[in-house]
Amino acid sequence: MRKNEMGKKKEFNRYNILYIIMLAIFLAIGAKLYYLQIFKGDYYKAEAETVNSAKLVTVAAPRGLITDKNGIKLATEVPGYNLTYTSTTDKSKDNKQLFTTLQKVFKILDDNKEVQTDSFELKINPYRFEFTSRDAKVKQAMLLMFLKNRHFQDNILKVNFKNRKEGELSNSEKTMLNNELLKLTPEQIYNRLLADYKVKDGIESLNIKATPDVIRRYLIVKDSIKMNFYSANKSINVATNIKKDTSLIFEQSLSELQGFKVENQPMREYPYDQLASSVLGYISKINPADKAKYEAKDYDTTVDYVGTAGIEAVMESSLKGTNGEKDTNDDSVAIIKNTAHTKKAVPGKNLQLTLDANLQYATETSLNSVMKRLQIQGISGSDSMDVSNATRGAAVVLDINNGGVLSLVSLPGYNPNDFSTTQGLTEAQSQKYFNPDYEKMANADGIKDLTDYMFPIDKSIKGNTTIRMDKFDYYPKYLYNYATMSLIPSGSTFKPMTAIAGLETGVIDANSTYDDRGGYDMTGKGGSEGSKYWNSFSSDGTLGVVDVVSAISRSSNPFFMNVGQKLREKFGDDVLAKYAWMFGLGANPASTSPGTGIELNENFGQVYNTTSMKSLSASQAIYTIEEDLTNGLGGTFPQIDLYDRDGDNLIVYDGKKLSEIKVQIKNYIKDSVKNGTFSKNNYNGLFKQLIATDPKYKGKNFTDSNLQSIINDISKRAVQEGHGSLSLPHNIFNASIGQGMDSFTPLQMANYIATIANGGTRYKVHLVDNIKDSNGKLISKTKPVIMDKASMSAETRDLVMQGMNNATSAEGGADGTAKKALEGFPIPTGGKTGTAQFTKPEVQSEIGRGDYAWYVGYAPADNPKIAISVVIFDGGYGADAAKVARGIYEGYFKNDPRMKQYQNQYDIKLKKIN
Template sequence: MEKKKEFNRYKIFYIIMVAMFLIIGAKLYYLQVFKGEYYKAQAETINSAKLVTVAAPRGLITDKNGIKLATEVPGYNLTYTSTTDTGKDKKQLFATLQKVFKILDDNKEVQTDSFELKINPYRFEFTSSDSKVKQAMLLIFLKNRNFQDNILKVKFKNKKEGELSSFEKTMLNNELLKLTPEQIYNKLLVDYKVKDGIASLNIKATPDVIRRYLIVKDSIKMNFYSANKSINVATNIKKDTSLIFEQSLSELQGFKVENQPMREYSYGQLASSVLGYISKINSADKEKYEAKGYDTSVDYVGTAGIEAVMESSLKGTNGEKDTNDDSVAIIKNTAHTKKAVPGKNVQLTLDANLQYATETTLNSEMKRIQSEGMVNGLDVSNATRAAAIALDINTGGVLSLVSLPGYNPNDFSTTQGLNEAQSQKYFNPDYEKMAKADGISDLTDYMFPIDKSIKGNTTIRKDKFDYYPKYLYNYATMSLIPSGSTFKPMTAIAGLESGVIDASSTYNDQGGYDMGGGHWNPFESDGALGVVDVVSAISRSSNPFFMNVGQRLREKFGDDSLAKYAWMFGLGADPKAVNPSTGIEISENFGQVYNTVSQKNLSASQYLLSIEQDLTNGVSGSNVNFPPIDLYDRDEDTSIVSDGKKLSEIKTQIKNYIRDSVKNGTFSKSNYEGLFKQLIAADPAYKNQKFTAANINAIVTDVYYQAVQTGHGSLGLPYNMFIASIGQGMDSFTPLQMANYIATLANGGTRYKVHLVDNIKDSNGKLISKTKPVVIDKAAMSATTRSLVMQGMNGVTTGAGGGADGTAYAALGDFPIPTGGKTGTAQFTKAEVQSKIGRGDYAWYVGYAPADNPKIAISIVIFDGGYGADAAKVARGMYESYFKNDPRMKQYQNHYDIKLKRIN
């Protein structure tokens, strides 16, 4: 019985095993035979699937009322993803591109062109106006394309660049910089086999046609190390064009139409000085942004303004999807799909209507002034630049901020690239060509000299006198400008608060002032105003009155006494302060009021620059010739060593000596002679030149004359304080600083941190952060002082003493809402130089309104605008916009609506 039982168990187990194998075999047969082709296709689909980045929509930028200033709109990009690298595929690419280009041309679309190497003529166009930055970008361009390989092989025995010494790296860079754009272009054509590829197409290979193919080949090359990343062939194409491509994709291997949100600036140039712009990440910044998680093949980045400083908030989180996301396999497997997260929305303190009114009125006034040509002996034909700001005096919020000329940020928001005219306008001005067109070619070398700070440069010129406008420069936050008479209320505050004057103090204005040593300085255009007190001196802008206040301050409290009061109002800061600013989020310079420490530093820098230019030109200030000496810093200076001393160290020591000579009046002829001899011996550039004792003496004598006699000798003169008291001399501030000073005065002495960002919300409208007013300082100003100063400023617009002689009366005297302010006129440089080069005085106006209960403070400056009374006309347009709902403005309502019909 037992044996039979065991046999039955074994038999049952055997049967089960056979059955299992039969089932598995049948299943395998079914999968491999009946469904084999199906699963093979699925497997191939999965294996060929490639992840692509889905760009996240950028956050919106709106004004205080929600008007969209920067938004996202649907965009369609034609992209190419390289599949394999066989010779057949490379050849096929040219035939495919021929079809692509035909569709683009037939539909009037533009190929993406961010390739910096241009033709007709051969040249590079980099997105920077800084010559040294351009040179660095050129070197990156060349090294990314392996132009260094042959040089390393021939001149450095096959060393890798990382193995070179600093001196050898400089030599390598110098060799690369010898290559002309044409040589570089022709080598790329050979490397990419572009002409061979085009030869098979049977088309007319014009230079422009050849470059179209080169652009794509170069993009593929630069994208080589980003596996499966697509390149843009055409961006922001029309929807109809995208549909044509969609229907043709079966014939266009590797090509795909992708949806990508595009940045759009709804009102073009409006608020460009605040918004800034976005652009593709350039090669110089690629590693930096890759480290932050950016996809440098598709991502854009804020390059200026709010777009740049709020980049981390505005930039969303990219998603991912599969290029074969329409396949059955991928629909079932969504593990590789990641949804893009939109960026946060930034709401500004700007009022778009006020911004538009400010830009429109300022632009109109500039054009009117230009048409005048000459006004009372001042050349105003070059009134091509201006700035204006309006601040909420009780929060520090910026209501409008304008810099003209502006630019259209939409020019930068696609990868089609700037056209030649735009590139030249923004980054590569041809000053020689421009001077010829404007009929000043005889002054080319004087006004636009070759920039000798760039070693070996023989073509790049600089705008020595800042004659032409710079479109991307923010004149509102970056320009340091003498404030002229708009500074006089500040001098009045210092005088009243220090006690050197009071409400009853008077001065007999005889039309000039004794600057010391019996030197009488006349104010011919002003004339004698007679006896004035502090109120009428502000209203009628008496230079002698305020120079006398400056003299009293100096005699009783020293040269820094005026500065100590100005600093409280944000006009400069104690030199010991670290990174002083108004607090605004976007880039700014921060100007300084006259004080002894800053004056020494400024004079040291100015006279060093002058000496460097003299030595480079080989001509002293007294017209004595000598062989040129180069004191400019060069990259290779650290690699050149003589007697154990680097060339860079010798240059630095000479320049430090010069600065000390200006600041302290110290001078050792033997030390200077020794240092210049060391410089000549160390620098290979002087190897075949002979410097005589007379040459060395002429060089050292020029240093002594400029640094000690002129530079240091001017530091202790009393006129520094006198001219500072009327907003001249070293007093230089940005228009933004001036608006903040007036806001501080108008609100009673509270200086707020200036800000543009009101709040940040996520894409669903949830509040992330809200900006609260921040007090930076409380100025020492009594109610009596404020009242007296504002009486004087109110008289500027209403007429001093009830008359019609206030300097802004013509512009604002009949305005229905009372205002206060101050006009100003400040020289750009010496009158004879201004006349020679066609530059005029700065026209200033600062003010507040309403006069009895201020809410808004403004600052306006027109470069080469002549007189502040003209700048005051812009204030009227700004006030019309700001007070549009005030009952007193009813008579202006229709005029206002017509002006601002563009903003909704």
């Protein structure tokens, strides 16, 4: 019995202990809950509300660095301080306080000499739009986008289209809508926005002097808020890249500036300003028209910048990092300690270019110096050629052994820093880059008004009657890359190519000679001087008997025209082109993607060939005929409009659209040029349809005689002049000396010379040497790529290079064309000068344009390392372009032992970029 009692006692003790433990736990939990809910309830409620009111804010990722081959930073990131505004959750409170708060913000900015962000395209004094494009059609598209983003179309849709949405309209109805929008003047648009945003009402409560400039300051912010309405919790920039001291002042005042905060954001900086702008390009805010495209690529279109030109644009996917995110409190000050939603920004990849920054500087300096001298000089040469407009030029330096670009210059250049912030361009910058003063340029002499002649109204732009075009390519375009985009007649720099074709085909050899009498019979029949078809080269003089080497060094036009004649007689019109294509001068018209391979956007020129000549002649005939008919050929017949116009597809007569009739007429013209076919009945019927369909001819009497005059003009332009010129021998004669349809970019010309200098290997041109991540890990390395192997024997190369070597040193004979420019330089070089006409000499003289001055070359002459090309628009003669080459060589060979005595002799001081 005692045993049982003892057992029960043990059992009782175990359960008691368990109950006690459980009770203690529940008491502890209850006490904690009581503490949290009663004593700390208000605290945690506030914390919960703070977390729930947090906003997800984008943290911009730094762009990748861009360096030269030696690691010199050409584009980098620096700390930036932006003053931003984010609408608060209480919209009514926002509207009441915004103007008062903005007044305080503007005072701090003004007191500290900071600039308000102004990327608003609508300007005042006078009212106008300033869009960041030179292209008139792009400007028109940007204007329509501006208006539609601000719902200017809503009332038009309501009244004219029964309140349908734009997406529900037909193409013709959309055109009608756009035409209605384009009727609005900038002043009407501006005043409408002031009313919609209630700007004047807001300013009236501030008791300040509401000048037009003050009103616009407030409008800019209101418009930014409106455009940001659908981007929840996204901030807008009010002032960018403000000084650190200014940012601290704002930080101290944020409690009084509801909705405002200072954000740290990396800013793109180009340490050497204009240096290499033609390569680097620039970045800018995402254009509203491209918003959908970039959103699809996970860009934050409210804060992200994108490459807009140059390497910045074409390598955007590598340079752009991955944005991060952070949670920020609604009061715009406190940062939430809970980082569950925080994502770190990942910097973009770094690019190392093949470019040599010091050589780039030497090239830019040398080209700019020679251009400035020509402008001051005004005239050049024995015939006093006008070089006062030598405001544009380009130069390229290539490594001949791998195709790497060591220097690439386009002048005038620009400062990429002008575009890398959202402060907007100044009025002066906007005019310089996008809105040239045509009237001022056309009346530079103050004697004769040439505005309508040099800069006529661009009648090819649909629905436009006021935008002018630069008919003669006169004014300098700062954002245009002349090195990769300009197609220019190559002049005598093409002659080594003609020599190669002649030597390789056997129509000439090392002993072949020709008597240069200072001109050439363009019929190819050996006519004498003074005959109708004798082309005289008066500025060259008579060179006498020359062989291929002396013809290159002394630049004999007749010798190479005779080579062209021999090539044509034996192999036909296309043989010269087939050789030129191997060296990268043009490409077979059947080629799908011709080019040098460079990463930048480029045009690619063409050498004379029969297929391309037909297309070129057809396009030229269309242009001339459109102009003739629009002017009524000086009153010979009533005016006829063949230009494409907005609304042409809306005008229908007898089941046929006006646009279709115009296209059919132009196709007939092209066929007439290419094939020599011409049917008067077909043209007569089409023009009768045109006159019956187009309302502008209503009530106008077109007689049979009028129609006959129109058709006769087309027959003359298309068949006699267009088609008739295709079979004439002068085409290949001109092509043999780099004129006619021969047109190439400076980049193509440098690649052609590099191919000669290295023995016939044409490399793919490239600017990017390697790509690394932000930690320095190699991602990719560019290897040389061979695009073609030219058919050129060692003997041919030696003869051609002997002629080019003599052009700069005049060894073994008379002075070469580049001797004066390069004499005394301690390192032997080879090259070729060139002078190419822009248009007829009398027209050039009237409008103040001169010839293109060319120089191409390589160095050292005995063991080439680099190839160069230089061109100066309106630069006169190639001998002046050769002076640029001297500066380039000084920069490249600065560390060569042979340069020491030369530098002392000529007192050469080369700036070194660190």
